[in-house]
Every structure is written in C-alpha cells, then in structure tokens.
Amino acid sequence: MVIRTAPLRGHRQALEGPGFLARPDLQILIDLLREEGRRVIGPTVSDGAIVLDEITTLEDLPRGVGDEQAPGRYRLRRRNDERLFGFVVGPTSWKKWTFPALVPLTRASKDGHKVSFAPEPPDTAPVAFLGARACDLAALGVHDTVFTGTAYVDPDYAARRARVFIVAVQCTNAASTCFCTSMGTGPEVEGGHDIVLTELDAGFLVEADSAAGHVFMAKLPLRPASAAEQYGAAATVAAVRARIGDPVPAAGLHDRLLAQLDHPRWAQVAERCITCGNCTLACPTCFCTTLTQTTDLTGVDAVMYRSWDSCFSPGFAKVAGGSFRSRPRDRYRQWLTHKFATWWDQFGSSGCVGCGRCVTWCPVGIDVRDELNAIAPAVPLVPETKLVEPVAATPNDFVTARVVATRQETSDTTSLTLTGTDPAFAQGSTGQFAMVALPGFPPLPISISRFLPDGIELTIRGAGPATRAMCALQVGEQLGLRGPLGNNWPLDRAVGRDLVIVTGGIGLAPLRPVLHAIVAGRRRFGDVKLFYGARTPADLLYRDELERWAARDGIEVSLTVDRAGPDWTGRVGIVTHLFDQAVWDGANMIAFVCGPERMMQATATTLAGRGVPASRIHVTLERHMECGIGLCGHCQMGQYFVCRDGPVFSIGQLGDIFGREGI
Amino acid sequence: MNETAALVAALNTSWFATGLSEKAQTRLAELGRRFTAEPGTELFREGETSDTFGILVHGRVALRTLVPERGDITILTVEPGDVYLWSALVPPFRASSTGTAIEPIEAIIFDGAALRAALRDECELATALYPRLLVAVARRLYATRLQMLDLFATEQVKEW
Numbered sequence A: 001m002v003i004r005t006a007p008l009r010g011h012r013q014a015l016e017g018p019g020f021l022a023r024p025d026l027q028i029l030i031d032l033l034r035e036e037g038r039r040v041i042g043p044t045v046s047d048g049a050i051v052l053d054e055i056t057t058l059e060d061l062p063r064g065v066g067d068e069q070a071p072g073r074y075r076l077r078r079r080n081d082e083r084l085f086g087f088v089v090g091p092t093s094w095k096k097w098t099f100p101a102l103v104p105l106t107r108a109s110k111d112g113h114k115v116s117f118a119p120e121p122p123d124t125a126p127v128a129f130l131g132a133r134a135c136d137l138a139a140l141g142v143h144d145t146v147f148t149g150t151a152y153v154d155p156d157y158a159a160r161r162a163r164v165f166i167v168a169v170q171c172t173n174a175a176s177t178c179f180c181t182s183m184g185t186g187p188e189v190e191g192g193h194d195i196v197l198t199e200l201d202a203g204f205l206v207e208a209d210s211a212a213g214h215v216f217m218a219k220l221p222l223r224p225a226s227a228a229e230q231y232g233a234a235a236t237v238a239a240v241r242a243r244i245g246d247p248v249p250a251a252g253l254h255d256r257l258l259a260q261l262d263h264p265r266w267a268q269v270a271e272r273c274i275t276c277g278n279c280t281l282a283c284p285t286c287f288c289t290t291l292t293q294t295t296d297l298t299g300v301d302a303v304m305y306r307s308w309d310s311c312f313s314p315g316f317a318k319v320a321g322g323s324f325r326s327r328p329r330d331r332y333r334q335w336l337t338h339k340f341a342t343w344w345d346q347f348g349s350s351g352c353v354g355c356g357r358c359v360t361w362c363p364v365g366i367d368v369r370d371e372l373n374a375i376a377p378a379v380p381l382v383p384e385t386k387l388v389e390p391v392a393a394t395p396n397d398f399v400t401a402r403v404v405a406t407r408q409e410t411s412d413t414t415s416l417t418l419t420g421t422d423p424a425f426a427q428g429s430t431g432q433f434a435m436v437a438l439p440g441f442p443p444l445p446i447s448i449s450r451f452l453p454d455g456i457e458l459t460i461r462g463a464g465p466a467t468r469a470m471c472a473l474q475v476g477e478q479l480g481l482r483g484p485l486g487n488n489w490p491l492d493r494a495v496g497r498d499l500v501i502v503t504g505g506i507g508l509a510p511l512r513p514v515l516h517a518i519v520a521g522r523r524r525f526g527d528v529k530l531f532y533g534a535r536t537p538a539d540l541l542y543r544d545e546l547e548r549w550a551a552r553d554g555i556e557v558s559l560t561v562d563r564a565g566p567d568w569t570g571r572v573g574i575v576t577h578l579f580d581q582a583v584w585d586g587a588n589m590i591a592f593v594c595g596p597e598r599m600m601q602a603t604a605t606t607l608a609g610r611g612v613p614a615s616r617i618h619v620t621l622e623r624h625m626e627c628g629i630g631l632c633g634h635c636q637m638g639q640y641f642v643c644r645d646g647p648v649f650s651i652g653q654l655g656d657i658f659g660r661e662g663i
Numbered sequence B: 001m002n003e004t005a006a007l008v009a010a011l012n013t014s015w016f017a018t019g020l021s022e023k024a025q026t027r028l029a030e031l032g033r034r035f036t037a038e039p040g041t042e043l044f045r046e047g048e049t050s051d052t053f054g055i056l057v058h059g060r061v062a063l064r065t066l067v068p069e070r071g072d073i074t075i076l077t078v079e080p081g082d083v084y085l086w087s088a089l090v091p092p093f094r095a096s097s098t099g100t101a102i103e104p105i106e107a108i109i110f111d112g113a114a115l116r117a118a119l120r121d122e123c124e125l126a127t128a129l130y131p132r133l134l135v136a137v138a139r140r141l142y143a144t145r146l147q148m149l150d151l152f153a154t155e156q157v158k159e160w
Helices: A023-035 A134-148 A155-162 A211-219 A227-244 A253-258 A265-272 A278-282 A328-347 A368-375 A465-471 A505-520 A543-551 A597-609 A651-657 B003-012 B022-031 B112-121 B123-148
Strands: A019-022 A039-046 A049-054 A065-070 A073-078 A102-111 A114-119 A127-132 A164-169 A195-199 A203-208 A289-295 A301-308 A399-408 A413-419 A433-437 A444-452 A455-461 A478-485 A498-504 A528-534 A556-561 A589-594 A617-620 A648-650 B032-037 B042-044 B052-058 B061-067 B071-078 B098-101 B105-111
Touching: A019 A023, A023 A039, A023 A127, A023 A164, A023 A203, A023 A211, A049 A073, A127 A134, A134 A155, A134 A164, A134 A328, A155 A164, A195 A211, A195 A227, A203 A211, A203 A227, A253 A328, A253 A368, A265 A328, A265 A368, A328 A368, A399 A455, A413 A444, A413 A465, A413 A478, A433 A455, A444 A465, A444 A478, A444 A505, A455 A465, A455 A505, A498 A505, A498 A597, A505 A528, A505 A543, A505 A589, A528 A543, A543 A556, A589 A597, A597 A617, A597 B123, A617 A651, A648 A651, B003 B022, B003 B032, B003 B105, B022 B032, B022 B105, B022 B112, B022 B123, B052 B112, B071 B123, B105 B112, B112 B123
Parallel strands: A039 A127, A127 A164, A164 A195, A498 A528, A498 A589, A528 A556, A589 A617
Antiparallel strands: A019 A203, A039 A049, A065 A073, A102 A114, A102 A301, A195 A203, A289 A301, A399 A413, A399 A478, A413 A455, A433 A444, A433 A478, A444 A455, A617 A648, B032 B105, B042 B098, B052 B105, B061 B071, B061 B098
16 A cells, blocks of 8 residues: 655645744644544653653653663653654554554354354544654555555555554654664655654754645745755754664675574573563564454353464464474564564565664563674675676686696696786686686686786696596696686785684685785784695695795694504694684684585584684685586575675575585 | 692693693592603504503694504594593493504503592592593594595595
C-alpha cells in the first residue's frame, strides 16, 4: 500500500519552500488536526519515560526534557531549553495504533446446532501522529509491506493505517543506541509523512510532503524560513548522522549472518538473554501474533482476539511433540537472523530500522549491534590495493612468454622464469595468479611465485598431463598467459602488525612474493614468522631462500615435515605444532595461510585460539577454474567466485562455508 | 635456590606443567630429577619396557619407527615443553617408538614406578596431572590423523 499521495495540483500554496512556525503556534496544528476529528498521538512524559499517548495541548508534550539511553538503561534528564522534541525514541512505537497489541478479530456464537462467525469491524477513527522519527516512518513502511504488500492484505491494519496523518520530526539528537544510519533509514526524514518539522531554538521549520500536508501547512501562521534557519536545520540533522556513525556495516550482512548459524556466540548471548521478549515488544516492526479465545459464562458468545506474540516465548514454536526452538539460543538466533537476514528474502528489506529500542529496553543490556559485529563481522570485499588491469582478460585471448630459466625445486615441482611477458604481469600483486596454457591442454590457474622487472616466475607441480607438460618446458620454449588475475594478499593491512605466514607443500609458491615484499620493506612490519610444513625434507621448496630469509632478512623461519629419515634433525610433525603452544598475543597479528584446505582449517582454528581475529586470518583457496574471471561458473563457493572475489579470503568473510563439506 | 625450587622453575618453562597448582608442581619436582644427553643418544627403544616418564626442557628428541626396507623413519619430534615416554604411565609400559636425542637435551625425568605409585596414592596429584597428559596425548592423536591424510602428496587420491 502506498500511503504517500501526489502533491496537490492546483492548490495555491501559501509558501514556496519551508516555513517557520513559532513554538507556541504548534498548538494551532494540534487544534486543526483535532477539529478534523482526529485523535492526536504524540510524546508525553509518563512513568519516568517518554511514551506515546493522546495529547490535546502543547503542555502534554515533554517540554525541555531529554533522555539518556544505553544498553539496558534509560533516564530522562532536564534540558536547559524549551524544546518539545529534544529526546530520542522512547519505549512505545507507533505500531500501538496501527497494529494494536490486542484487537478483537471475530465474534462467534452458537445457537443450538448452528454456529456463526462475524468479523469484527476495524477501528477506523482518524488519528494523527505527531513526532514520528525517520526510523518510525521506515518501520511503518516495513509494516505496510508485511500487512498490505503481499498476496493477502490484513484488513485491520489496512483500515487503521489509511486513517493516519503523520507529522514527522527530524532528529536533532542521537542516543548511544541509535543505528538508523547503518540500516539506511535515517536520521533524515525522507518520505512516508505528511508534514515534517525540524525543531530550532525558537520554533520549527515546516515542510509538507503530501496533498493533505500542504492543506494543513496553508492553514498555519507561517513565515518563510530564512536561509540561516534552513541551513541550521540541515546542519543539525547532519551532525546527528555524524554522531551515530556506522555501528553495524550492513553490506553483505544477510549473507554474512546466514553463514554463521553455528557460531559459538549464539550460545554465549543466550546465557545472558532471559527470553523476556521485551525486544520484540519494543521493536516497531515485530509483527508476530497469537490468537486467544474468550467466551461468556454460557459458552454461547465468544470473541477471538489477536495479540502480540514473541518468538522468544517458550510456546511460540511449539507443536504436540515439543518446541522447534526449545533453547534460548535457538530463539535468539531466530530473532536476529529474521530481523537482519531472512526478512530480506521475505519482504525485500531489512526487518530492522535501527531505532535502538531493543538495545535500550533489554533488561540485561544485550546490544544487538555488538552481537551482529561479533557473529557476522564486516569484512571489506574490495581489495585495498588497486590491482592492475589484466591482459588477455577473456578466455579466448592469450599473450605469450618465453622460458628463460628452469629450476627443479623438488622431484615433482619446477620453477619457470618467464620473460617477454606483458608489462601488466610485472605490476601484478602478491597472491595473484595467471591462466597458463599450452596448445592442446586446458589452461590452468597457476600462482605467480615471483614478480621480476621484466617477467614472472611460476612454480608448478606436475600433478597431471598439463602441469607435467609445463614442468617439462625447456629454456627458449613459449607458453600462453592471461592475467594477472584474482585479488591479492592484503599486505597493506599488515603494515605495523606482526605477520604470521603458515603454509604447507606447494602453498609456499603464492606466498613467496609476500616474503619478497616483506624483505624489501622489512621495517614496515612487526615480527614476521614463517611456518612451513612439507611432506618430507626433500619436498621443501626454495631452500636457499628459506635460509636467507632466516639468516639475513629478520624473518623467523620454522620448518617441519610429516616424516623424515634419520639424517633430518629438524622438526617432524604437523605445521600447527610449530606454534600451537606459543605464548602470543594474537590481537595485533595478521595471518596469511596457504596449503591444503584441511591444513588451512587446522591452522585457522589454532590461530583463532591464539587470539588472531577471524577478519585477519587470510587463506587462499584452490578451486577448479577455467576462465579466471567469474564467467565459467566452476569455482563458485557459496556466494563467491573464487577466481574473481578471491582467491584470497579472510576466515571472517568465508564464515561457515570454509571447510564445509560439499560447498 | 634449592633443587626442588629449581625443578619447579624448569617445569614452569614447559607448556605441559605450567599452570599446574603450586602443590602439584612441588610434588612433581620432588619426584623428578634432571637429565641431560648428547645428540645421538638413544633414550628408549621401541618395544622395550618404559621405566621413565620425561618432560623435555631443551633440545629435540626424534621418535622413530623401523620400517623394513625403509629404515628408521622419524614420525614425530618432541619439542621443549612436551612430554615423552608417557608409555611409562600406560600399561603395558612399553615404548611405542625409539627415542633418540638429535640435539643436546635437557629433561626432567621421573621413575615410572615411583610416579605411578604417587599417582595411585595421591589423588590431588593425579587430578592435576592426568588432564594434562590427556591433552598431550590428544594433541598427538590429532596430529597423527592429519599426517595420516598425507595432505601434501602429489598422487591423486584413489577411491577406496
């Protein structure tokens, strides 16, 4: 249902642009609305809070009253001015009038063997809302979609909603609990209202946004607002936006949250949550209801009532055999994932408008923003370094390069030094790969293991016919290349941090350029530790470089192998044993990990145990790739194309899809 | 510093014993003694009776298994802080691999029979030590599983 109406045509407006209304003259607006037969609902002080109730005069409004809000805390405080809207949202929301907590739906009666059911007519008495904020208007918009925007229209809501006139108020204050900016709903009032007021020291800036709004505006004793007043009003609202910031970065929140259904935090928050349902009652968009029946003493006449219910109620998901969400953690997860994720799938928007009521009115002070940031932390998807445009980007195109040196690294692995490569390759970034082709063989993604001024190096393990043919190339022979492709290791974010590099087998190849970059700018980084595991001592790559990094370049190199003969005096065991008992403070660390996926999982778990946050544990993934640019579809992993969005991802970004079977 | 206090300090450098109660550490120190060995020393032999339980403080011990036609294969190295020869506490008290010092080592060792008797008679010591031992054993078990997967192998895994 679209509530907004077109601007009135042919109506002679008293003013061009916003008007100014002296504070005492707001009474005239209240009187005009009441003369139309409307009950005016607005903020008023009651029981130590600013609640919404019927008002008749300006004296009912909270003159000079402000509020302080924090998780689990709400206090009124005296302001040193006369403002009528100098507070933020209180515990009540406007849904109390559009979607009351208790409404009679049907009257039923029994007459002998006959039964009859009569729908209860909805309350259509006109009302006016005075003082709705941007988040409140967004909440009404959410309800409009839920109750009137799908196949079945809720007649009670539709009738009540249609008779509402809205005088909105711009926010000139923010509470510590506000996060409309993150939810994209405020603080600026941008639609869904008839009139909007911005409170200034001496009165209000008034603007109309509907035909009815213009009619009322024309009847008010307005003077044109001065440029200073208009600027002051806009600047105040802009300051509110700046004060709130972006507490819950929403990009990708839907996917991030749904990828964390097994996060341990659900159990942790449930230890605090007392499942009282206060959040759902204070929430302006929660819409779940239950039906109750009352009968008279004879049992002849009955009324069916609809009342607010809460997904936190123990009986909410109950069937004969028990409840589908018996544990508090299940109910909390249901609420949070519905509000911030699955609501999008059902109604095309977030179910949260960022008003912060659930934060303030949670008796144990659970802050939904903290929970979201812990369970589904925001991770930048866009690489920070500007990556070079690849050459021969599309799969039909290749540039050629010539082998100028080969080096047998191990029994099955060879490094090829290539020159004559397109200049784009030399400008590639650590962790990127090339699609490499020989006539007659499928092109394969190969990590670039060294960037040279006039070429690159590729380290290839002969695991199949194509890679064996590449390993067998001789000096002077050519091959085809596309690239550099994919994203890079976030070295920019490692500057000033301690860096842990954990790798196994051929996994050192895509990390070798990282080590070269570190050596080139060693002082930009804190401690650098390289943990490298191989199958046997003979399978260790780049042995001369490993020695040099350790001896000369200030990199702590630890090696281990899975098995060894008696002549090996180094460590034997898995790579995580190199650091699983280390006494580290992982808080300042960033980790780059490359190896078989099972090894990376074990490593990520061990690093997380050392306190390295998931957003700073980066892995590079291997998947079947044919195009390298997100077109062939082979390398999909959940919502990502590994070639285009990766191959480097943080564990936080991957969430539950990392290491999950069959993804 | 008397010998017991010195051994408590040495125990505290190992992840195995650090964090144990002061009482348990002192009791362990009373039961233990210092041990050093040169590289190449065979500390215990696969299949033979284990009469010593050890906590490695410095150096490296290779655990090896003889595979016919492949010779002695090192399957794990014990690093400082970790325990070795815990078979002295688990029936039938026989070493499951051959342990060789591959660096100069320093350890705290315990007579197997005496430690077993203490663990049998002193509940407090037993409740402190056994969970640590279980952690050490579980850590090795998990590592062994990962090694068994042979993750770095080139060969394509064949269907079983």
